[in-house]
Amino acid sequence: MGHDPLARFRAAAARREADGLRRTLRPRTGDHDGLIDLASNDYLGLSRDPRLAEGAAAAARAWGTGSTGSRLVTGTTGLHAELDRRLAAFTGSAAGLVFSSGFLANLGAVTALAGPGTLVVSDQVNHASIVDGCRLSRARTAIAPHRDAAAVERLLAGRDEEHAVVVTDAVFSVDGDLAPLRDLHRAARAHGALLVIDEAHAFGVVGERGQGAAHAAGLAGEPDVVLTLTLSKSLASQGGAVLGAPEVIDTLIDTGRAFIFDTGLNPPAAGAALAALDVLEGDPGLPARARDRARRMADLAAASGLETVVTPAAAVVPVFLGEPGAAVRAAAICADHGARVGCFRPRPCRRDGPACGSPRAPPWTRRTSPSLRTPWPPWRALPPVVFTRNIGVNR
Secondary structure, eight states: OOOOTHHHHHHHHHHHHHHTOOHHHHOOOTTTOEEESSSSSOOSSSSOHHHHHHHHHHHHHHSSSSSSSSSTTTOOHHHHHHHHHHHHHTTSEEEEEOOOSHHHHHHHHHHHHOTTTTEEEEETTTOOOHHHHHHHSSSEEEOOOTHHHHHHHHHHOOOOOSSEEEEEEEEEETTOOOOOOHHHHHHHHHHOOEEEEEEETTTTSSSSTTTTTHHHHOTTOOOTTTEESSSTTTTOOOEEEEEEEEEHHHHHHHHOHHHHTTTOOOOHHHHHHHHHHHHHHTTTTTHHHHHHHHHHHHHHHHHTTEEEEESOSSSSEEEEEEHHHHHHHHHHHHHTTTTTEEEOOOOOOOSSSTOOSSSSSSOOEEEOTOOOSSSSHHHHHHOOOOOOHHOOOTT
């Protein structure tokens, strides 16, 4: 027939190019190309910590570089079992289960705990891993307006399904704001629903000791609360986990396809995460320092006339520029002045689909990190007016 099966992909790429939505991989050097790192999610500055490196190396020497199989076959080592226990204890949960990524932890939790005959109520700006979990769960999914606990309660009260799951980011990954967890829990409990909280951007940063947003909200150990988290941000390793009641963990082990059919987390990553937990428990001031730097960054942005959050909930500091081209130019300007920032643009997707819940797509987020050992003199050397003059956000 002479049909080119790749033509549609080239056409779609051209449309993304025209909309300013093409993405490019840019390998970095070990020192972030000499730039101040304001883009990574190494929130506690532990990714180059020698204690974590030694934890990973010791695990590799003892257990090898790979887990050798799924966790139900040969992929559970003593390190994995210890990490399951330690994460649960630190967050105040009854039990834990480590996955090979945070994405799979969310995917596994939502698909295993929901399903036909269940209503899933999801915040409209939840992370893509939650969105994909909702799609794969085969449950009916209702998208709630952002941080609107009253809307969540109405959706729960009006459902026909016997079971329900409410799922939310704790700290939203681009907007940087905090979910109203106490209100969401009251609504969920009043209507017999589980509350699943993704602590990816809260764990290690929110709360007096960094035990996460659920713990700070007084929800630790509640039987109808399920936590997910990643090991790749504050713990500077790789992997994810689901934490909750024993019944939840048993369900994931027995039925969670993202757990059963995936190779277990490699031992060096488990060893590094355990070492990071040691550091976090031994230095309870780390979370407060991360939050303080985020507040100082937000103050600098606001003083420059940029739209940002008043008080960051964790270590994510967004600056909203309104359109993709402005965000790309802003990131380039920052790099020219010695700082690497993240550039977040609308994801290319169907606007009438359930994955496109956000009414706005914040295009640029800066994430602060205590790994900036001398952040303030260099950052202050960047003229704040460079953003308004070169990008024109105040025009």
